[in-house]
Every structure is written in structure tokens, then in C-alpha cells.
Amino acid sequence: MNKLNIPMAAGWLPALALLVAATGCSITERSRELGNPAVPGVATAQQVCSTCHGVDGNSTSPQFPKLAGQQKDYLVSQLKNFRGHDRLDPPGPEYMWGLSHNLSDEQVEAIAEYFNAQPPMRPNGANSEAVGAGMQIYRQGIPEKEVPPCQSCHGPDGQGLAGFPRLAGQHANYVLRQLHVFQETNFRPGTPMAQVTHLLTAEQMKDVALFLQAFPAAQ
Numbered sequence: 001m002n003k004l005n006i007p008m009a010a011g012w013l014p015a016l017a018l019l020v021a022a023t024g025c026s027i028t029e030r031s032r033e034l035g036n037p038a039v040p041g042v043a044t045a046q047q048v049c050s051t052c053h054g055v056d057g058n059s060t061s062p063q064f065p066k067l068a069g070q071q072k073d074y075l076v077s078q079l080k081n082f083r084g085h086d087r088l089d090p091p092g093p094e095y096m097w098g099l100s101h102n103l104s105d106e107q108v109e110a111i112a113e114y115f116n117a118q119p120p121m122r123p124n125g126a127n128s129e130a131v132g133a134g135m136q137i138y139r140q141g142i143p144e145k146e147v148p149p150c151q152s153c154h155g156p157d158g159q160g161l162a163g164f165p166r167l168a169g170q171h172a173n174y175v176l177r178q179l180h181v182f183q184e185t186n187f188r189p190g191t192p193m194a195q196v197t198h199l200l201t202a203e204q205m206k207d208v209a210l211f212l213q214a215f216p217a218a219q
Contacts, residue, residue: 034099034103041110042110059171062171063174066171070112071116071166072116073162074163083100086189086190089178089188133207134207142200172209183197
């Protein structure tokens with residue numbers, strides 16, 4: 001008997017641990033389990049995706065793209081591309097293949113809706129020669145090279161259009177890495193970006209990336 005005169009039956013600790021574990025697992029809204037279709041997509045977005053992208057989708061690390069305000073259709077397509085191992089750029093096999101492997105279509109839709117609804121943080125303005133050059137390419141393209149203006153697909157305010165992603169305020173480091181992926185590899189098939197980027201110089205791609213990071217503050 002203990003000081004409260006409560007009898008302690010043999011094995012009560014393991015039984016209590018099992019009860020607590022079972023109770024915790026039943027609260028799917030608090031679960032990080034990726035293979036459970038009962039876990040709401042919003043919970044996955046807030047508790048798993050947020051590790052890299054931030055709870056509000058405004059990632060602070062340039063290694064990971066900002067997802068706040070991102071086009072829903074684009075997010076759905078990319079999550080399904082990761083899930084099907086169709087995206088071969090390094091974040092795919094390193095992170096996203098495993099994370100997305102067991103997501104249901106319903107969870108994918110819910111994750112995309114969640115991040116699409118998050119307000120993107122307005123970037124600080126940046127005035128520089130590179131930003132100005134990037135803005136010209138974004139707005140006008142490079143006619144002599146038959147490079148179309150970026151805004152044709154990504155919108156005049158960089159907001160994205162359906163299956164084309166939002167680029168306004170995106171980390172320059174991330175944008176530049178993806179431009180090199182499009183130009184130099186076939187890791188992201190099925191987009192027109194290989195044709196768009198193949199005539200751009202490294203300096204021009206950097207200019208566009210720097211402009212987008214400051215956009216829409218830099219106009």
C-alpha cells in the first residue's frame with residue numbers, strides 16, 4: 001500500500017503506458033503520422049510541413065520555399081509529383097518522396113488549401129541594378145532571344161496563375177536553384193521552363209531571382 005492507501009497491482013505501469021499511448025494516438029488532429037488517412041491534412045500541414053516551411057507557410061530558411069499564398073493547383077500538382085517520384089531535384093528524394101508517399105488525395109488537397117489561405121509576408125524593398133534588370137526580364141522578357149516575359153505565366157503581380165506558381169517574395173536562393181534545375185537537368189519534366197531558361201545567362205537568372213525576392217515591394 002502507498003501513502004494514499006491505493007493498491008498497486010502488478011504490471012500497472014505498463015498498462016497505464018498503453019492506455020496513455022492509445023489515447024494519444026486517437027487524437028488524430030495532433031498526430032504526425034503520415035500513413036494514417038484519418039489525420040486531417042491541416043494537421044499534417046501544421047505539424048509536419050511546418051518544420052521546413054513554417055506554420056504560416058512563410059519559411060525563414062532560403063533552403064525551403066515559401067508556401068504562403070501559393071496557388072492551390074500548383075501545390076496539389078507538386079505534392080502529387082513528389083508522391084509519384086516524378087520530381088527528381090534533390091529535395092524530392094531527400095525529403096519529399098518519403099513525406100508525401102502515403103498522403104491521400106484528400107490530404108494533398110487539404111494541405112494545398114491550407115497554405116494557399118495563409119497570407120504571405122510582404123518583403124522588404126530592395127533597390128539595386130540587379131533587381132532592376134530582373135524586373136525588366138520579368139516584365140518584358142528578352143525579345144532578341146525570344147525569351148517571354150515571366151509575368152505571362154506567373155501574373156503581373158507575381159501571384160501565380162492556377163498551375164503556375166506564385167513567385168512574389170520567394171527566396172532568391174530557392175528561385176535560382178530551381179532555374180538552374182530547369183536549365184541544366186530534366187529533374188522537373190512537364191513544364192515549359194526548360195525552353196524558357198535555356199537561353200538565360202547565370203547573371204540574368206540571378207537578377208530575376210533577386211527581383212522576385214523583393215517583389216512586389218520592388219516595382
